[in-house]
Amino acid sequence: MNTFPSTSPTALPGDHPFAQVQVLAFDIFGTVVDWHGSIAREVRALYPQVDADAFALAWRSGYQPAMARVMRGEQGWTLIDALHRQILDAILPRFGLAHLGEAERHHLNRVWHRLDAWGDSVEGLTRLKRRYTLTTLSNGNIGLLTDMAKRAGLPWDCVLSAEVFKAYKPHPDTYLGVARVFDLPPQQVALVAAHHDDLAAARGCGLRTAYIERPHEFGAAQPKDVSPQPGNDLHATDLNDLASMLGC
Amino acid sequence: MNTFPSTSPTALPGDHPFAQVQVLAFDIFGTVVDWHGSIAREVRALYPQVDADAFALAWRSGYQPAMARVMRGEQGWTLIDALHRQILDAILPRFGLAHLGEAERHHLNRVWHRLDAWGDSVEGLTRLKRRYTLTTLSNGNIGLLTDMAKRAGLPWDCVLSAEVFKAYKPHPDTYLGVARVFDLPPQQVALVAAHHDDLAAARGCGLRTAYIERPHEFGAAQPKDVSPQPGNDLHATDLNDLASMLGC
Structure with a gap:
């Protein structure tokens, strides 16, 4: 594991798209775990x-x-x-x-x-946790997400799932449900995901978005196109890169 | 903070009431926080x-x-x-x-x-987390429980609430809801609480129970009767005592 600064996170400039964000909601399958x-x-x-x-x-x-x-x-x-x-x-x-x-x-x-985390996930999440409330937002059920986190060492503050909202992503009830749980306007919540359709649906609900490149989500033999697409607020190579972009 | 053994948790004897327990669900107000x-x-x-x-x-x-x-x-x-x-x-x-x-x-x-944890809570939970999956089971809402945990350093694996089950304790849907979330029979889930009515309702649903003494829940001026009552599987002075009883 790389070392990372133990100093407090750096403040973001007021016009940064994540300047008001308080909660990061993470897609899981493919984004955080392989x-x-x-x-x-x-x-x-x-x-x-x-x-x-x-x-x-x-x-x-x-x-x-x-x-x-x-x-x-x-x-x-x-x-x-x-x-x-x-x-x-x-x-x-x-x-x-x-x-x-x-x-x-x-x-x-x-x-x-029992899915394994990508190599950067635990460190990236640990860095991001210093500033943000971190929650899952997965179609996986709560028991699955909890078992996975305990085994892989994923440091969630909260485990939210389609199971809580009785709707799967990309239904708006899931993205807006996170905002409601934390009593925040949607623009103070961001979705972090490796899938453009998930991010587009979150954006449609007013959330901020961060795309994470996972070129080998479908295996090394089937590399995925991870080129930037318009609309996302941030585009990061992995969760450590996202943490650096956010001054964490 | 006291030091506690860094060795693996000790196995419980087969006839111990918690021998099959995998998930500990915690009441929060009064039990974990003051x-x-x-x-x-x-x-x-x-x-x-x-x-x-x-x-x-x-x-x-x-x-x-x-x-x-x-x-x-x-x-x-x-x-x-x-x-x-x-x-x-x-x-x-x-x-x-x-x-x-x-x-x-x-x-x-x-x-x-922003409630403060009792002095033993973070250490006791950290010890118990080595063997058990730890979840909240509170009538407090998810956002409240998540904010509280982040501020006080409570190391939950999962944040369950009346909000998930759309019923408050002592409704059976809450206790049985925890068992369903983790796909376990009720007797593999235990409720940890400082309130006998909560524990009795959990026991009625088949859960195991552990009572925690919190004599000053209502303030030092109004000490609470914390004498053992029949029915609970375990009676502990605090969460460190519970961890010791469970070999953690």
């Missing part, structure tokens, strides 16, 4: 015969459609743990794992509670 | 002419009736910040403070976000 690498590593260790890279991608690719079914009302409110399990059950046969029993499926499904 | 002393100190500093001890007791005594109005449906779901403000507005004239303006009332109402 879901692809973590799942591929665990699948590779448990089931060496499986294409672990393809398995991780297939599992994740079921995520948006599953949430969309819930948001369209085709399925009642469902925690992500249960959605992950539905998707897992559906893809296992494709990877020659249809024979897995309940205990093995349950254990594998909980890999989402 | 609401009476903190409010009296702040009122005394701001308004020296006021009987600060009586003021703190009057404010707190409006709390249960206000929650009861909400739970009876006479008032819609309301965050504790708003209930505290209603009670504050009602008692100010009695203490010669009817002239306070909006900014002063707002600032004073936020004293509940």
Whole structure:
């Protein structure tokens, strides 16, 4: 771990887009933790015969459609743990794992509670925590986020989730819900995320936004376009870079 | 701060009532933080002419009736910040403070976000955190609990509140809600509290219970009976004592 200044955070100039921000809300999967690498590593260790890279991608690719079914009302409110399990059950046969029993499926499904943080996350969050209130804002459920944080050492001040607001991102109730929880106007809350659609929805609700480059979110074999897009207030290479930009 | 062993927590015997417990849920006001002393100190500093001890007791005594109005449906779901403000507005004239303006009332109402921890709380929680997942389970709202924790250094893994469950303790939805969040049977969750009614309700839902003595919860002038009562699994003098009992 690099050392960082132990002095107090530097004040931001009054015209800085984050000058009034008090709460940083973080997207988690891909932004703070490496879901692809973590799942591929665990699948590779448990089931060496499986294409672990393809398995991780297939599992994740079921995520948006599953949430969309819930948001369209085709399925009642469902925690992500249960959605992950539905998707897992559906893809296992494709990877020659249809024979897995309940205990093995349950254990594998909980890999989402055991995702590793990107190398910069703990240090970057620790720096940012000196000035800001840090909360998760993830579609992952509270138990998942809490287990993950405890294992990976993520120093949240608060654990907010779609579970609290009974809506998944990008529903406005999630972004505006964070502002309401902290009794702040939306422009005093910022979303930090590696996904432009998430950031655009937050911006539409009046939040400030910071994009984080995670070029290997989908694995080293599938680098992601992380070039800056207009609209975001800040564009950082990682969470340490964001902390430096914010004088922390 | 006392030093405590840096070795791993000691395993509990299999027949220990907490042998299967994974999550400790903490009552906050009175159990972890000193609401009476903190409010009296702040009122005394701001308004020296006021009987600060009586003021703190009057404010707190409006709390249960206000929650009861909400739970009876006479008032819609309301965050504790708003209930505290209603009670504050009602008692100010009695203490010669009817002239306070909006900014002063707002600032004073936020004293509940600035409560000081009891002297043992940070160390006790830090010890317990080595083995258990620690969550708040308070009728206080999430923003209040998060501000309080950040200021006082309370190392929660998770911040759960009546706000998440849309019910105040002692409603069963709160205690069972913690078990559901962590996907655990109730007997793997314990409530830690300085109030027998809270503990009895948790026990009725199947949770394990630990009573914490806080003889000066209502001020040194009004010592509370903290003698053991039957039913609780553990009875500890403070959070360090609880940590020692649990081998942490």
